[in-house]
Amino acid sequence: MTWYQQMGKIPPKRHIMFRKEDDSLFREQVMGTKGFSGIQSILYHHNPPTQFYKTDLIGNRHVVYEEQGALRPRHFYTDNVNNEPSDAVMGREYVLGNEDLLIGVVNPIENMDYFYRNGDGDELLFVHHGTGEIKTTFGTLQYKPGDYIVIPVGTIYRVAPDKGESKLLVVETNSWITTPKRYRNEFGQLLEHSPFCERDIKGPEKLETYTEKGEFEVRTKSRGYLHSHYFANHPLDVVGWDGYLYPWIFNISDFEPITGRIHQPPPVHQTFEGHNFVICSFVPRLYDYHPEAIPAPYFHSNVDSDEVLYYVEGNFMSRKGVKQESITLHPSGIPHGPHPGKVEASIGKKETLELAVMIDTFRPLKVVKKAQQMEDVNYQYSWVEKK
Structure with a gap:
């Protein structure tokens, strides 16, 4: 998925002396996954990355889920989240989660006055609104609307949003995020x-x-x-690195949709995968071109996966009552599909301008108790046709 990259100054071989101008040594750090059998990078620091002089336990970050209720579709207006000024990490409001991932949103307004690393798994940040930069141990990334930002486990980073409206969809995992295997050859290309x-x-x-x-x-x-770790040296003291593990960005506008004569199933929209979940991109595209095609999706049963949609922009052709920043959950065990009238209305349409992020999980999702404050409780009955 990623390929070999090299930045800054590195020695000609691994694990040999690499000296500064004053003849002291740079400190080599191997950062890899799956023990030493996964992808990895080697970083060279001015100071040992182990040199913290104080530690604190900030607190429990486990979320509290609601008690099990009746199985039903759910809808959350995430534009109703707490809008008090906060940063890209401490301001996160979680909506859904399970043993494999957490899904939430954040409106980052403030700069982080600390650095952050997720030691449990990769993170994916989708930029709905806003621009800014992320400074990491691997270098600086500039972000803009539509960017998927993949941050590998253990990466130290700090988000600095520009002034103005800002909104991120956040996926935290306890695994690795990569591109779909079926789109790669045996060499990863x-x-x-x-x-x-x-x-x-x-x-x-x-x-x-x-x-x-x-x-x-x-x-x-x-x-x-x-946890907090305090250092006397700046944590972004890397002079060079090389390898296959590093943060990267893919913009949703660069996703080239796959279309056909009849309606294509959701896997053609897949963009990423992790352990027990996939992430898909619904982008503007031409509709099906069979003369009798029905562009709206057919009703389908989520037999073994939960389906989450985050609505970015446009008029989603199979739904009504949702808006930008909405999150819907259609759980496994019951079927779902277009709202009344949406099948008929789609016939003859040539294209859609919708933009949305879909997350399918292969273990049931639970609703974070605090997210009930933003729920549209009538969504579950919105398929009942009014007479």
Whole structure:
């Protein structure tokens, strides 16, 4: 999925002496997955990355889920989340989750006055509104609306949003996020029939090395708790790195939709996969071109997966009553499909301008208790035709 990258200064071979101008050694850090058998990168620091002088336990980051209720479709207006000024991590409002991932939103307005790393798994941030930059140990990434930002487990980073409206969809995992296996060959290269290619993937744009002394806090999420580690040296003190593990960006506008004569199933929209979940992109596209095609999706049963949709923009052709920033959950065990009148209304239409992110999970999702405050409780009955 990712390919070999090199930034900054590195020695000619791994695990050999790499000296500074004063003849002292840079400190080598191997950062990899699956023990030492997954993808990895090697970073070279001015200071040992282990040199913290104080630790604190900030608190429990486990979310509280609601008690089991009747199985039903759910709808959450996430534009109703707490809009008090906060940053891209501490301001996260979680909506859904299970043993594999957490799904939430955040309106980052403030700069983080600390650094952060998720020690439990990869993170994916989808930028609905706003621009800014993310400074990481691997370098700086500039982000804009439509960007999927993939941040590997253990990456130290800080989000600095520009002024103005800002909204991120957040997916936190305890696994790795990658591109779909069926779109890659045995060497990891994206194939010709893939709806995107390596040219569409952007890694860090520049490596900025900081050597300041002071007090620097790195907040680490691990084992469901948030911890603080304080360093006397700036944590972004990397002078160079190389490898296959690093943060990267893919913009949803670069997803090339796969269309056909009749309605295509959701897997053609798949963009990412992780352990027990997939993420898909619904983008503007031409409708089906069979002379008798019904563009609206057929009714279908989620036999073994829960389906989540985050609505970005446009008029979603199979739904009514949803709006930008809505999240819907259609749970496994019961069928779902277009709202009344949407099948007939779709006939003869040539294209859709909808934009949405879909997350399918293969273990049931639970609703975060706090998310009930933003729920549209009548959504479950919106398929009943009014006479």
